[in-house]
Amino acid sequence: MSSVAIIGLGLIGGSLAKDFRHANQFKYFIGVENNTEHANKALEIGLVDEILNLDDAITKADFIILAIPVTSAKNIASKLLDKLKNQTLIDVGSTKEGILLELENHPKRSQFVATHPMAGTEFSGPEAAIGNLFNNKAIIICDADKSDIDRVEKVEQIYKSIGGDIEYMSGKEHDISAAYVSHISHITSFALALTVLNKEKSAKNITTLASGGFRSTVRLAKSNKDTWEAIFSENKDNVLEVLDNYIESITLFKHAIKSGNAEVVKTLISQANEVKKVL
């Protein structure tokens, strides 16, 4: 047991703090958080034992978790690695190619392990941190061959201790798949919220009529703007490709409905129904 520094005490950083503490993976939790309100809240609710500035936290901690929006994470990653002695640094961001490219030729590259715990909620900030968020969730470790094997094993072990299912892939493969099975869902949900809010000026009508189905598809529209703008920006090419495919699919539906051809509409729905087999 040792000490951990968590840089960024939002939903993911905070939830990892809760679970790692509960699983006795570290004995001392140091938080680094620029937002004073968030820092105070994180201390108050016991997510961390102490708030330090970045340099002091790195000096004191045996293990470092980078849990800030992906663009900022990429931008500070190299300087962070510069400062390390023998500690391990992991990131937990939703995009991987950018940060991996940034650190590709860093002399301490092997001390870094790129991870993406595929779990979350639509809420943000330290108060959004919840226990047991990672149980039975996929934890993707990317380009693991570039990291020291014993560090990868340690990272595997701590994630397994909180219920994570470890998967390995390249950063490139990860970013393409994440665009399809995570990032696009947020855009469709944001767009749905915009559409309905623009139309239904009467909030009461939405609240009254919103079925479980609407609530479920629009849930992600509550997600944090800083987190998600950064993800779309870091994964721009893949996200734009998925968006084009998605707009094509929705246009197929539009034309089928417009044409009044029931069989075409039913065929499209049947094809979509195939998702039952995988989820």
Added chain:
Amino acid sequence: MSSVAIIGLGLIGGSLAKDFRHANQFKYFIGVENNTEHANKALEIGLVDEILNLDDAITKADFIILAIPVTSAKNIASKLLDKLKNQTLIDVGSTKEGILLELENHPKRSQFVATHPMAGTEFSGPEAAIGNLFNNKAIIICDADKSDIDRVEKVEQIYKSIGGDIEYMSGKEHDISAAYVSHISHITSFALALTVLNKEKSAKNITTLASGGFRSTVRLAKSNKDTWEAIFSENKDNVLEVLDNYIESITLFKHAIKSGNAEVVKTLISQANEVKKVL
């Protein structure tokens, strides 16, 4: 206490049977169901006490619930009303203007009450029927002034007995709002499933990586093709208008992401975040 005939023993008809039985609203449940397999299953699991053909069911029942896909409901509604003595007929369809127009000048129009219990799941058929589906859900009664007031009161009373929150609106108003807060969600979900299934030929990748967010936004894509093709067809004009607005919103996101202008992306997300205030 009296007898009820439920025409169509799918998710909604079956769930109403369960709840009305539990709330002691009727003493005898008659089912009408063209699909023999569904009819046998409904008997077997006790949703109804007896399966009869349409004419016998109407003769025997004191109260009639029409719970088949909306286009079929509209098409048989007038003939159904023809056959009634003094019973009350309600429908439970997700679109209202079509059936209301169909029955507008029917001599027994006042025996009909148009209702839409805004509840459901992505599953279908009698085995999808679940208890307590309507608790705290909006029950929309449309164009109630065209129905006998005592029949409307009876309908209110039985829905309230199973936890429904009664709301009144015109059929026209209902169909516009339903397009925004229910029908569009299904199309965005079907299109999302198509997009992902077309790309990720490997089912394993989807299953492994699918986060809670993706599962939530794609859930409705499992919905029944006959039910939903009929809804899109009956509510075609409103659905197409919403689809155009939705495609506009998603295109705004696409251009914002493409331009790389972080502030524009964040502003769009902030606007979508407003949905927090109503849901």
